[in-house]
Amino acid sequence: MSTKNILIIEDHPLVYNSYLAAFKTIESKFTDYKFVINISENCDDAIKKINESVNNCKIDLVLLDISIPPSNDKLYLSGEDIGVYLKEVLPDSKIIVLTTFNDNFRIYSIIQNLNPDGFLVKNDVTIEILMEAINKVISYQTFYSQSVLELGRKIIAQPYVVDKIDRQMIYEISKGAKMSELPKKIPMSIGGLERRKRNLKDIFGLEQSNTDRELIEKAEEIGFL
Structure with missing residues (x-):
């Protein structure tokens, strides 16, 4: 039997409990796997668990929500920042992104910054789809x-990717x-x-004359806040 260490990064109990149910079902149907699961509900706890894993047992798979509370020091503002850090310190860990965002530019940015092994829009997700994603x-x-595949077909070559500084x-604005x-x-500077x-x-399709407030409203609309 193969033991897999799992980290679920998700701040809604109803959602992560559904993920736990999926892992439990996989264990019951496929006796090849035993899952050791930890849950983080914010960036600070996620970074702590990732750092602990660097010198201890590795993390085999992370289920990563993008919209989670930022770290207290504001170095990590979302799950996307956590994913970038995870790939730096634990490059062999697999990542499945699960998000409510369905804007093609936001999806493109996540793919370019994280290149996740799995990517699901939460509106698509049933327990069967989640189990298939985990198994694969x-x-x-x-x-x-x-939804991700369909949005991907709409994405044209982008000359600019929104990064951590952006x-x-x-x-901050x-x-x-x-x-x-x-x-x-x-x-x-x-x-x-x-x-x-x-x-x-x-x-974001704005005019240069648009105000900072309008920039922030657009960023929030497509999921960067």
Whole structure:
């Protein structure tokens, strides 16, 4: 019997309990597997569990929600930041992203930044689909749900990917920070940050004359906040 260490990063008990049920069903149907499961409901706890795993037992599979509470130090603002960190310190761990986002640009950004082994839009997910995804990914295959595949067909080549600095800038502006204050919070010049803001307005389909408030509203609409 093969033991697999699982980390579920999800802040809604109803959702992660459904994931636990899926793992339990897999164990009962396929006696090849035994799952040791931990749950993190926020970025701070997720980072703690990942760091503990670096020197102890590895994490075989992570079920990763993108919209989770940020870390207290604001270094990790979402599950996407956690996924990037996980790939740095535990590159052999498999990742299944589960998200409510269904905007094609947001999906594209997650794929480019994380290249997950599995990707499911939560509206697609039944316990059968989740079990199929888990079984395929732990067997070194990939699994993308129907919505992700359909959105992927709509994605054209993008010259710019929203990265951690962009997401941090969006977050700080959403909390009321002025552009002149951002270099104290983000290690970049005001000129570099202004260029990034212009790029974000372009890729979000906004005019350069649109206000910071309108930028934040658009970022929130497509899932970057």
